[in-house]
Amino acid sequence: MDFLVENLSAISWQQIVMWAIGGVLIYLAIIKEMEPTLLLPMGFGAILVNLPFSGAIHTLEELFNAGISNELFPLILFIGIGAMIDFSPLLSNPKLMLFGAAAQFGIFFTLCMASMFFDINDAASIAIIGAADGPTSIVVAQALNSKYLGAIMVAAYSYMALVPIIQPPIIKLCTSRKERLIRMPYVQREVSKTTKILFPIIITVIAGIVAPDSVALVGFLMFGNLIRECGVLNSLSDTAQNVLANLITIFLGITISLRMQAHEFLAPETLLILGLGLVAFIFDTVGGIFFAKIYNIFSKEKVNPMIGAAGISAFPMSGRVVHKMGLAEDPQNFLLMHSIGVNVSGQIASVIAGGLILNFFM
């Protein structure tokens, strides 16, 4: 009985708080279906590592060293994500990529904000929450040796799941009804197979020249896409999209939870990081919208400024949010193909932004 008493008496209130946080993440994953693939393993892991004398910590440390410290898990996951993405809407209208670039504004704005409270490497790691892309956040935070990886991951995945709640009020605040009513006719342009195959190669070469240290980020994403588009590796493409991505996702979430131990996670900095993550998402949205407004000043073909908001790479939620908002204003205003194109461009731009951040601070 002594060991039982010893174990029970070792439970601290901080650990109980972490169990509650783990429970909330599991609740959000199962009941609200918010990013369940990541939030559920993270929630369960938060409980697992906060049990008194938890023997799981050693195992998770081994997994962490094997897959997160060396950035292996997120990079392999990128192969799967690349294989899932269809760049056709973007390739048929390449100008949409500029909106994805503009919607990375939140990252750099948050970098300045976070630098008021944290050292520059931690500030950069926190800012990359605005990439709205879990693997990029992990790679950057890990490469910059941030102490706050757990909080950054919770913020990144929670806000990605909350995009349908966060974005609409900001979009409404930044646009007039007249702007939201702008219709964008969609012209179906055929994209050749050659273009689809050369596109990932070209992006990799450009990213490699601009930010060679971080070319793995873009390179693995584009490698996955090349497998998809080449047309001769269908079984590999299927494996990358399903088995590989699922396998890595299982380990990724639970391994990240190692950084959710009470003594690390329960700090005022965590709340601040959650706040700064929200700032990043808000200013990403604002950046995309205002770029679209500026674009309209110089362009004959007006775009609906709402599509700029889809430039954050939370794919496909952000594209769908914009489409639904367009339909809510005018049932005949179909923005889906444009917003999904911008959303996909956000995926590329966020990875390039991650590479630039690494280039600045590594």
Add this chain to the structure above:
Amino acid sequence: MTFNPMNFISNLSYMVVGMASIIMVIGLIVALTMFLNMVTNIKNIVAEEEAAKNNK
């Protein structure tokens, strides 16, 4: 953790350089993609015209 508001100003250069870099890189990708679309579409048009001639 310390609060140093002046860091916001001193790090604004990262915001300017970062946004300028990303717009430039994406701009280059846009230009190359447009070029690629143009070249491959010309090939398609030529191929279609040749197919039409052969059919005649």
